[in-house]
Amino acid sequence: MSAALPDETGDAIHLDRIVKRFDGALALNHASLRVRRGTVHGLVGQNGAGKSTLIKLLAGLHQPDEGRIEIDGQAYDRLTPHRVEELGIHFIHQDRLLVPTFTVGEALFLGREPRITGTPFLDRRLMQRRASEILDDYFGVKLPNSALISELSTAEKQIVQITRALLDQPKVLVFDEPTAALVRREADILFRLIRRLRDEGVTIIYISHYLNEIEELCDTVTILRNGEDVATLPLGETSAAAIARLMVARDIADMFPKRSVTLGKDILSLDHLSSHGKYQDISLTLRRGEVLGLTGLLGSGAKDLIRTLFGLETATSGQIEIDGQPARSANPAQAVDRHLALVPEDRRGNGVALDLSVTENITLSSLKRFTRLGFLDFNGERSEADDLIRRLEIKASGRNALVRTLSGGNQQKVAIAKWLSRHSEVYLLDEPTVGVDIGSKVEIYNLIGDLAARGAGIIVLSSDLAELIGITDRILVLFRGSIIREFVSSRTSPDDVLAASTGSSEVLRHVG
Amino acid sequence: MTLQTSATAPSIPRAVIGVIVNNALVLALITVFAIFSLASPTFLTIANLQSILVNNFTLLAIVAIAMTFAVSVGGIDLSVGTAVDFASFAFVSLVLAGQPVAVAALAGLGAGAAVGAFNAVLISGIGISPFLATLGTLFIGRSIQQLLTNGGNPVYLPPSGIPEAFRFLGRGAIAGIPVPLILAAITILGATVILTRARFGRVALAIGIQTSVVRYSGIAARAHVAVAFILAGLIAAVAGLILSATVTVYIPSSGSAFLLNAIGATFIGTTLSRLGRPNIPGTVLGVLLLGIVANGLLLTGLNFYWQQVGTGLLIFAVLALSFITRRKASA
Numbered sequence: 001m002s003a004a005l006p007d008e009t010g011d012a013i014h015l016d017r018i019v020k021r022f023d024g025a026l027a028l029n030h031a032s033l034r035v036r037r038g039t040v041h042g043l044v045g046q047n048g049a050g051k052s053t054l055i056k057l058l059a060g061l062h063q064p065d066e067g068r069i070e071i072d073g074q075a076y077d078r079l080t081p082h083r084v085e086e087l088g089i090h091f092i093h094q095d096r097l098l099v100p101t102f103t104v105g106e107a108l109f110l111g112r113e114p115r116i117t118g119t120p121f122l123d124r125r126l127m128q129r130r131a132s133e134i135l136d137d138y139f140g141v142k143l144p145n146s147a148l149i150s151e152l153s154t155a156e157k158q159i160v161q162i163t164r165a166l167l168d169q170p171k172v173l174v175f176d177e178p179t180a181a182l183v184r185r186e187a188d189i190l191f192r193l194i195r196r197l198r199d200e201g202v203t204i205i206y207i208s209h210y211l212n213e214i215e216e217l218c219d220t221v222t223i224l225r226n227g228e229d230v231a232t233l234p235l236g237e238t239s240a241a242a243i244a245r246l247m248v249a250r251d252i253a254d255m256f257p258k259r260s261v262t263l264g265k266d267i268l269s270l271d272h273l274s275s276h277g278k279y280q281d282i283s284l285t286l287r288r289g290e291v292l293g294l295t296g297l298l299g300s301g302a303k304d305l306i307r308t309l310f311g312l313e314t315a316t317s318g319q320i321e322i323d324g325q326p327a328r329s330a331n332p333a334q335a336v337d338r339h340l341a342l343v344p345e346d347r348r349g350n351g352v353a354l355d356l357s358v359t360e361n362i363t364l365s366s367l368k369r370f371t372r373l374g375f376l377d378f379n380g381e382r383s384e385a386d387d388l389i390r391r392l393e394i395k396a397s398g399r400n401a402l403v404r405t406l407s408g409g410n411q412q413k414v415a416i417a418k419w420l421s422r423h424s425e426v427y428l429l430d431e432p433t434v435g436v437d438i439g440s441k442v443e444i445y446n447l448i449g450d451l452a453a454r455g456a457g458i459i460v461l462s463s464d465l466a467e468l469i470g471i472t473d474r475i476l477v478l479f480r481g482s483i484i485r486e487f488v489s490s491r492t493s494p495d496d497v498l499a500a501s502t503g504s505s506e507v508l509r510h511v512g
Numbered sequence: 513m514t515l516q517t518s519a520t521a522p523s524i525p526r527a528v529i530g531v532i533v534n535n536a537l538v539l540a541l542i543t544v545f546a547i548f549s550l551a552s553p554t555f556l557t558i559a560n561l562q563s564i565l566v567n568n569f570t571l572l573a574i575v576a577i578a579m580t581f582a583v584s585v586g587g588i589d590l591s592v593g594t595a596v597d598f599a600s601f602a603f604v605s606l607v608l609a610g611q612p613v614a615v616a617a618l619a620g621l622g623a624g625a626a627v628g629a630f631n632a633v634l635i636s637g638i639g640i641s642p643f644l645a646t647l648g649t650l651f652i653g654r655s656i657q658q659l660l661t662n663g664g665n666p667v668y669l670p671p672s673g674i675p676e677a678f679r680f681l682g683r684g685a686i687a688g689i690p691v692p693l694i695l696a697a698i699t700i701l702g703a704t705v706i707l708t709r710a711r712f713g714r715v716a717l718a719i720g721i722q723t724s725v726v727r728y729s730g731i732a733a734r735a736h737v738a739v740a741f742i743l744a745g746l747i748a749a750v751a752g753l754i755l756s757a758t759v760t761v762y763i764p765s766s767g768s769a770f771l772l773n774a775i776g777a778t779f780i781g782t783t784l785s786r787l788g789r790p791n792i793p794g795t796v797l798g799v800l801l802l803g804i805v806a807n808g809l810l811l812t813g814l815n816f817y818w819q820q821v822g823t824g825l826l827i828f829a830v831l832a833l834s835f836i837t838r839r840k841a842s843a
Binding site for chain 2: 332355365374
């Protein structure tokens, strides 16, 4: 792109006092966002604060009711997605779709495939070569060109997405929750890339729930609350705690409301459990009332362990006992009958059915309780749903609302409510607060505390180490399939846990 | 979120949009009905309306309900016609062999259910996609019928040898209502209850919407899928019994005539329902819609060969209607 850069200090983006209403409800109330060229600009706010509306306006997906949009000092009246892309603004979405049956090369060049000169035929060889050049230059990784998108890890898919945007030599890159599904090491690679792009003159808008990332990465941050920009601050003069206070107008001290619970009898024990090539010789005991943290990098085996407990994978040797009874489950149905509950990481894929109602989701696992002679007891279902909606403070337009219409945090509450309805006793929570806003996070932490207090045993798998330390009693760190460290949560720090999970002295493989 | 919001779209009151969205099928039916009433003087006569129910509705409704069960679990059953044929063959052959009609009828139902069970093994047992599994069953079923009938010869019941019960099933009436229509009504009612009020129906629809969530909820999703396909075979068999009792003959592979219309009716009903879920009332209205269009076009004197153009246009119209109403509703 040969567009001459005007003065170096100017604004790349200026959204000026934007007002946007949906069905009369005010989504943005004179919100402004001013992003200086060549900086990394953070955008934070709870769900519903107006972040996504603001970004959709910038993307040309919505039009503002009032206010001005300026790009490179030029005001635009009606932006379209196409026009925005021409202006060099690109968006990296957390759940943007790549065609799963395409190869890496095909996905990168979808819609702008190079042709063999003078023919209508695709130049596959050129496609693949350019793809690997870019991947190598920016990420230092080699993805097998012929690999299918569906075979890639989440981190690798994201690399493909970013590479796609880089092919257009963008002026502005907008990252929407890019690290939600990444482990720390993968996020580090992303951060290095973002800094390098900034140094090359690209303007970055970075949206994240993780305030430590904002603190680490951004030059400036804008905080949205209730559709208004409550502050825009240079990062040198503020802290994650101060940002969080501005977001919620509430003190961060009660962010991790860990309750002290007297531990009861053993509820779950693993004895020398092994699964070939995934984890070995795992022994642990979980007591009623205990919240046990589990963490490890991609490939540490932590995820496989959880899946084995829930009957989604099988162990090759070793024992599992629940309440003293053998409990190796061949499928989830058996695990659920043993009062195990899994709140999976892929909430929208496996945790809740987006096109079922709140009620239908809540009673899905416990339908037998609401069945008389094969027929459904609608009244029983309704009162169960109402009860759990009230107890968990699930915000929905009603019990018949489709779960699709709920925010991430409320979807997660529905995923948990399903197991409360099933009277589960051992809860396996896999990244329970990924993509959940701060307010809902605190509510979910409280809920975990309540469950423990009622005598459930809880295992939390999380790569958010501050969270893990804040809500658990103990933390087990897995590394290459083995438990290598155990921490008492009240006597450790994220740095210690991180060091352990990277195997300290071990040299690690690259992404994925 | 919709990708585009039309801020300048003419403002139709939301209440009106709501009525259209929730009753799109009924409105479509009324429209088609009105058009043909104007276009043909014979359309709106008792005799013709009866003929629609008997000739264009009864059998297709039952087969389409079978299809709806397969679609409810997120699948499709291309072998509904095969189940119709196998039921019909077993029924006619056993009656011909002098077996009691009740025994022959039960064998017919069993034959249809067996086709469904074969699909269930392929789909839930082996893990073949419903489309391919039932396509295979369709082909295999055709061959078996050819082999059983020496290359496709019909199996006739001699006019003298038709038992009374057999005749009653096909041509009889109770209180002036044809028996086949009564059987269709019972099937419609039963299927509606199963799909909306039984636990099985809830789980089936949940599987169709998001299988993995059902599995992660500790429910044996595959078993439910298997039951849905067996039910589809069983219900299609009911149509097979009525068909052979009406025409007193078994003609190999005649059931496949229902396939495309059954798919059409099921997806019309699904597309035009408020939540976009497979549902029995929607399927039944879809069958009526297809039946009325077929009958109406015939009465307007249009060349028979144009009939399928009408069906095709109808499906496009349904899609357009659902697209427009949904966009308006979410704007």
